[in-house]
Amino acid sequence: MANIRRKKPIFTMAVAGSLIAATAAQTAFAQTQNAQQEALRVAPHPGMMPHAGRMFPGTSLTGVPGFPLPTIHTQQAYAPDGDFTARWTRADALQIKAHSNPSVSAGQNSLPSQLIMPGIPADFPTINPDVWVWDTWTLIDKHADQFSYNGWEVIFCLTADKNAGYGFDDRHTHARIGFFYRRAGIRADQRPANGGWIYGGLLIPEGAQEQVFKGTAYTITAEWSGSMRLLDPRDNKVSLFYTDMAFNRDASGQDITPAQAVITQSLGQIHADFNHVWFTGFTTHTPLLRPDGVLYQNGAQNPYYNFRDPFTFEDPNHPGVNYMVFEGNTAGQRGVANCTAEDLGYRPNDPHAETVQQVLDSGAYYQKAAIGLAVAEDSSLSKWKFLTPLISANCVNDQTERPQMYIKNGKYYIFTISHRTTYAAGVDGPDGVYGFVGNGIRSDFQPMNYGSGLVLGNPTDLNQAAGTDYDANPQQNPRAFQSYSHYVMPGGLVESFIDTVENRRGGTLSPTVKLGIHADASAVDLRYGNGGLGGYGDIPANRADTNVSAFIQDLISQNVSIGPNTTGQVNAFVNTNK
């Protein structure tokens, strides 16, 4: 089975979730969920075709016959420390299905082509033979601009050691943050097919990360996602924000207690010479945030809670104030059936609206994702305070992962990733990127693209049951799980990792794609790269010239030739500026 994507239980939502055995109650619930989803699938549909050829589809407020209208979002901005939480509602999420094409043949993509990542060929190259690679991030400043260092581009990835015998499905409990580097300023078509990344090894010295769990019971620790902040572009000090994970398992591999997830900071320094890049530091690990059970669900409330993936930024409207977005769940005891009419989001008298009771009866209340917000209380970013979530997805989806704030033309975009299998009963969508646009850091965020939220999905046939394996169910699109963990970079470039293409496991970087982003709409740029697919792992820095050390600058001024990266224009990629 090692080479085949394992069936993910429909209930998977946990920090350690996929690894905890499903109970009979869960199985019963999963059956209910399937039944509910089937009920929606047979809803009347006009036979809509995807809006092929339209660069910016815009949001259809007239709706699709047979489906509810999306929720009205006011587009109002609120104080960041206020208590307004925007909602990604069921009415919104149902727009994904409403805009899918019900009459494609089995196994074909049924979603609008401008919202779908082009298919990755099955003969993809691998970044490195020794490590599995998945979640990946770049060296960014407080505005999320991407930097190279002394002529090197650097990326940080969750890695698992293949030589230790770990298969791709074992990766989560053995995850370590590694780094790769390559010369900046070389066009994708002049690089090796796999992007030409050189593996630099692990970032955190062996055992250092475990200090966060001193005195607590655990048997396994892991390092999960993840962002890296260049503290001062004229200096080499960097701050890693990541998720410290600890699992407490018995001899048979069962979790005895809920896994612990701690958002953590560790400081280090980046170094580079002509030949390589290396890091020092990362020996001290400061726990920043544990879920409080008041604003963010904790392990006592739900052993399957999600709490991870910190991303920090400074709000241009509040200079000097630093915020963090992260993946969380709405606080409260798991299994309490309390989604509200606001979570459903139906407009008054919408003939296609579900009642709150119908939704609660379906068990959808087990899925309660939240995009969290915290504010830094000191300039060294070592003390943070929770603020109320920016967006909740109660009764819609259980996971809004790796959220990021992307500020462009005065608009505040939150991009996040989610799985098809973490949708609640009765709503459906592909694995991929979801986006929300607002007018400030805290807004009544509007889901992008027809009000649905879908920005970049894997090719998926929503007419087939969610949570099925390609191998067990050949109608399932063989690319429905081709990629995951997308990160939107300056210029709308999107990097991700390859999960499974035609039963071939990835564990490597996907081809980069490019989004056009305009107001509340986005579209895949099919003119970019080859039919929309750029280079594998093409992750260019967009601010190289400002981070060149005095040593390198000296050499440049003496006209010493040290390769293609020393001119100060090394990252003049015209398409990478926001």
Ligand SMILES: OC[C@H]1O[C@@](CO)(OC[C@@]2(O[C@H]3O[C@H](CO)[C@@H](O)[C@H](O)[C@H]3O)O[C@H](CO)[C@@H](O)[C@@H]2O)[C@@H](O)[C@@H]1O
């Ligand atoms: O490795 C942990 C980091 O990865 C993230 C984002 O990629 O969480 C992903 C998540 O999903 C993976 O596992 C699923 C179950 O095996 C699989 O279906 C999916 O394809 C994978 O990407 O990993 C956890 C643990 O399994 C699961 O809850 C997530 O959905 C990120 O959030 C983590 O920091």
